[in-house]
Amino acid sequence: MKQEDLYRNKVILAPMVRVCALPMRLLALDYGADLVYSEEQIDRKILLCQKKENQVLHTTDFMLSDGTVVFRTCPAEKGKLILQIGTCDGKRALAAARKLQDYIAGVDVNMGCPKEFSVKGGMGAALLTQPEKVKQILSTLVSELNVPVSCKIRVLPKLEDTIKLAQLIESTGVSALAVHGRTKDERSRDPNRDDYIQAVAAAVSIPVIANGGSKNINSLTDLENFKNTTGASSVMLARAAMWNCSVFRKQGPLPVLGVLKSYLKYAFQYDNNEMNTKYCVLQMLHDRMTEVPQADRCLTAKSLKDFADIWDMKAEYESVMEQRYAREKELLAQQGG
């Protein structure tokens, strides 16, 4: 298989900070996503992490010295997980990617984030106007890594500049290019420039992954339409998947409250960060805060156990905790004996 085939004709969970930790990625795969991107990981932070095989959760964790889990993965997503890196330097990105290389199917470089912390640090959308940096980062990764490399851009205000950038990116040997059809100064309420994505898809031969269409996407059929409109090889969904991850289902999406509970089961199982869990739950309720009776309590929830109480999932939570406790005891006994 050619490396670029990994990205052809796929439906993909887009990278989202806070959202695309292990529970959401596993949920998206359950519902039918072909590939899942991690949240953006800053290369410097990855380099500070120690790897730990977590024998209680059956995960591989990359952790800071204070115990913060920066990146957690498990075998169920092997072959489907793309690590997105935030970087402004090829060598550092390479060192970070190498650390995680055995656990990922590909590496993506974020060249679209418009947030101040990214742009000021020379990362994300700052790279869109620095072709030499783009070349240095992508060529270094392509020549040194065993896994395929892609990057995710926003469009530039002028179509011809966007095409030039896409062709330059292609010339570095990357296997795919994701294009969000908004400029760095445009917000999500602005229309997505599907015509720019279409022009890029026509101008390069690597797979182009269309992004930015969430507002009009509620089902796999809508996703297919977005793919056809943009002429892209694949499509990538962020917000629509965050609001209701079952959007990837072939048989049609499920009611969101059931999806929310499935998400929480994974959050309990993989001991997900409480604040990120809360963020995801509130996003799933975003347009029904007034009609769902549990919504108010979610605003003040502080722990995974609080969510179990609110959503009538005590039995599931306790079962996970009992299993975890039993596993810890088993491991202690093994160590002792």
Ligand code: FNR
């Ligand atoms: C994002 N986006 C984003 N993009 C990226 O390249 N890396 C990231 O870590 C994030 N983080 C992130 C968090 C959240 C909460 C949102 C809503 C978005 C942008 C995202 O991947 C996507 O490009 C845009 O949301 C447009 O696509 P949709 O939402 O229309 O499918």
